[in-house]
Amino acid sequence: MGKALLAAAAIVAAGASARAVELYPTDDWDTITYVSTPTYHTHYHQVDPVVTYDYHVDVRVDDVAPPEPDPFDDLGLVEVGGGYGGFYMPSLRESLLQAPRAHLALILDPVSVNLDVSVATGLEWGELDASGACVSGPDACGSGQLIQTSLGFAWRWNRHGHLHPTAGAGLELASLDPDSGDSTFGFTAAAVAGLIFEYPLPFGALEAGLDITGHVMLVAQDAYPLEDSFFLTFGGYAGYRF
Secondary structure (H helix, E strand, C coil): HHHHHHHHHHHHHHHHHCCCCEECCCCCCCEEEEEEEECCCCCCCCCCCCCCCCCCCCCCCCCCCCCCCCCCCCCCCCEEEEEEEECCCCCCCEEEEEEEEEEEEEEEECEEEEEEEEEEEEECCCCCCCCCCCCCCCCEEEEEEEEEEEEEEEEEECCCEEEEEEEEEEEEEEEECCCCCCCCEEEEEEEEEEEEEEEEEECCCECCCCEEEEEEEECCCCCCCCCCCCEEEEEEEEEEEE
């Protein structure tokens, strides 16, 4: 009877602890050992689902080639050339003369500084009578050559094209070298208009130009025999720019 009461008391005590109970009695039930384990409570909370969105993005990468270099960039600063042209001077006996020319330029696009030298040979001046004598006296007639040296500048339009219209101005030294007697000099001012063809190459450019120039006599020595206060030159040249 006492052992039964002891077991009942143990069970009641274990139940009061609201825990899981394990009973270990001795063989004669004199002693009962119980072990209680803690009870864990797990709470579950409903979590709202996360809304996700899928987007489809098209990415197009264009295969763009780098721009090709401009062939008219970095053509060089110096231009040399030579050509042929003519002088038109009404006061001469033969008013139209042939003249070779040399050309040198420093080009700082779109402006060029030009040095040109033209040589007209076979000049004859002074009026002759029917017998071939000089009407105004022997000193008023003669023959020789004229060297025209011009230093000026010009503006080149259409820098990135093959054809360049040009216009410019300059100052000139006219050196008259007669077949007999001393040389005489005059100074002229010039205005020029022309057209230049330019063809780029890997290390420079080929150049070809046509131009016409008007010359106005500013001052001359008293012995300078040419009477033209205004005359024209014209011609063309070919050269290389490097």
